[in-house]
Structures are given as structure tokens and as C-alpha cells.
Amino acid sequence: MGLKLFLLRNWRRLTGRTPYPLHEDLDGLKSNWDKMGRHDPCYAICTQPGKENRQWDREEFFGTGRKEIGEALAYTASLVPDLKKRRALDFGCGLGRLSQALGAHFARVDGVDISDEMLRQARDLGAPHKHLHFVKIGSTRLPFEPQTFDFVYSRLVLQHMKTDLALPYVREFVRVLAPGGLALFQAPSRNLVLERSSISCPHEFAGHAAFMEMHGHPRGQVEAAVAEAGGRVLAVRADDSAGPAWESFVYAVTR
Numbered sequence: 526m527g528l529k530l531f532l533l534r535n536w537r538r539l540t541g542r543t544p545y546p547l548h549e550d551l552d553g554l555k556s557n558w559d560k561m562g563r564h565d566p567c568y569a570i571c572t573q574p575g576k577e578n579r580q581w582d583r584e585e586f587f588g589t590g591r592k593e594i595g596e597a598l599a600y601t602a603s604l605v606p607d608l609k610k611r612r613a614l615d616f617g618c619g620l621g622r623l624s625q626a627l628g629a630h631f632a633r634v635d636g637v638d639i640s641d642e643m644l645r646q647a648r649d650l651g652a653p654h655k656h657l658h659f660v661k662i663g664s665t666r667l668p669f670e671p672q673t674f675d676f677v678y679s680r681l682v683l684q685h686m687k688t689d690l691a692l693p694y695v696r697e698f699v700r701v702l703a704p705g706g707l708a709l710f711q712a713p714s715r716n717l718v719l720e721r722s723s724i725s726c727p728h729e730f731a732g733h734a735a736f737m738e739m740h741g742h743p744r745g746q747v748e749a750a751v752a753e754a755g756g757r758v759l760a761v762r763a764d765d766s767a768g769p770a771w772e773s774f775v776y777a778v779t780r
């Protein structure tokens with residue numbers, strides 16, 4: 526084992542501290558996601574035990590996206606039965622696991638991500654589907670006109686950035702949402718085990734030391750951001766995406 530991996534695995538035990546500071550800005554987040562994307566992208570996205578070291582089968586991996594979007598759209602239909610199916614946005618698209626699934630239901634899907642490496646692979650994997658577009662973002666402003674999308678979706682993304690980065694995106698979801706559309710996004714609110722709600726979790730990605738940071742965003746602040754942007758929370762439901770140590774919600778928002 527290399528020294529870096531040894532320290533990563535044992536740092537907390539040896540020092541009582543987390544091995545890395547949390548990222549304060551988007552540049553730091555980007556380079557961390559690029560690194561994970563290079564070494565073990567599927568596991569970085571769906572961190573399921575037994576799937577590390579590139580053990581995800583691609584078809585099975587994309588199958589999880591189809592199942593998730595099927596369930597999300599069934600829930601959406603219960604809230605907004607007449608949702609238009611013109612354009613969908615997948616915020617933090619990674620490899621396009623969810624963008625591809627959305628592509629079966631919407632005329633056009635835009636997947637946006639901060640990581641060039643994730644986007645490069647998403648474009649390769651999605652190449653046969655001409656109605657999928659993968660777009661790089663480098664700020665908390667989304668590069669779309671107001672009221673562009675009938676459906677905005679995000680899961681497993683806002684949990685990986687600090688609240689002062691996450692809330693501007695929540696306001697952006699409302700800005701780019703068409704009237705009568707639905708934004709469905711997941712965000713943890715707090716850690717149920719620790720007092721603090723921001724932690725960095727050491728991981729190995731195919732033998733490369735990296736870490737994933739996790740952040741809770743208080744529900745009241747998320748709902749206030751929606752209201753500030755002119756949105757209306759239709760429903761909030763509990764969700765287990767972030768694991769048992771986190772209280773997490775899926776917010777359904779319209780305008």
C-alpha cells in the first residue's frame with residue numbers, strides 16, 4: 526500500500542481529524558470529481574458496496590437510472606398530471622445515467638455537470654441519442670434562459686457541496702423552470718449521527734485516494750430559497766439517497 530493510501534485509511538484514527546479540508550469553491554469540487562471520474566466513475570456516482578474497483582456492469586448501472594426515472598415520473602404524474610414533455614434538465618448529470626433515462630420521456634434533455642471528465646464520458650455513452658446534450662457549467666449560474674424546462678431533476682448532487690453553493694442552484698432551478706413545470710431535487714438536511722452536517726468521507730477509487738464530501742442543507746433554507754426565486758413547494762418527501770446517517774428530502778417545486 527502506498528503512503529498516501531495508508532494515511533487516507535488511517536488518518537482519522539491517528540489524528541482524530543478528517544483527512545482533507547472541505548472544498549470551499551467550485552474549482553476544488555471540479556478537480557475532485559474529475560479525479561473520481563477518471564478512476565472509477567460508476568462507483569463515484571453509485572457508491573454501492575461490492576461495486577468498487579470498476580465492478581459496476583454498465584447495463585446494470587444505466588438500468589438503475591431507468592428505474593429511478595420511472596418512479597420519479599410516476600410521482601410527478603401524481604402531482605402534475607399534465608406535465609409537458611418538451612425539455613428536461615438533469616443537474617449534475619455525471620455519466621448521464623439519469624439523462625439517458627429522461628431521454629426516453631422528453632423531446633430534449635440537457636445534462637449539466639462541473640466535471641469535464643464526467644461529461645466526456647457522458648457524451649461518448651450518450652452519442653447515439655441526438656436529443657441528449659451535455660453541457661459544462663463552471664459557476665452557480667445555469668446557462669439557460671428563464672422558463673426553459675418542463676422538468677428539472679437532480680439527485681446525489683446537492684449533497685456534495687456546501688450550502689452556500691447549493692442554495693444558488695436551488696434558486697436557478699426555479700428560474701429555468703417553465704410555468705406549470707416541476708423541479709424534483711434531492712438534498713439531505715442534516716446528519717443524524719454527528720452534530721456537524723458537513724463531513725469528508727475517505728474513499729478509494731480503484732486504488733486512488735480521494736474523498737467525497739457530504740453536506741446537509743437545512744430544509745427551512747431550501748424552502749426559503751425556492752420562495753425567494755418565485756417558486757412554490759408542492760410536496761416534500763423523505764428520501765434515503767444519502768444513507769441512514771442522513772435526514773434527506775426530495776423537494777417537488779413548481780412555479
Ligand SMILES: C[S@@+](CC[C@H](N)C(=O)[O-])C[C@H]1O[C@@H](n2cnc3c(N)ncnc32)[C@H](O)[C@@H]1O
Nearest residue numbers: 558570617618619622638639640643680681682
Ligand atoms: C454522485 S454523482 C451523481 C450523478 C448523477 N446525478 C446520477 O445520479 O447518476 C455527482 C455529480 O455531480 C457533479 N457535480 C458536483 N458538483 C457540481 C456542481 N456544482 N455543478 C454541477 N455538477 C456538479 C459531479 O461532477 C458528479 O458528476
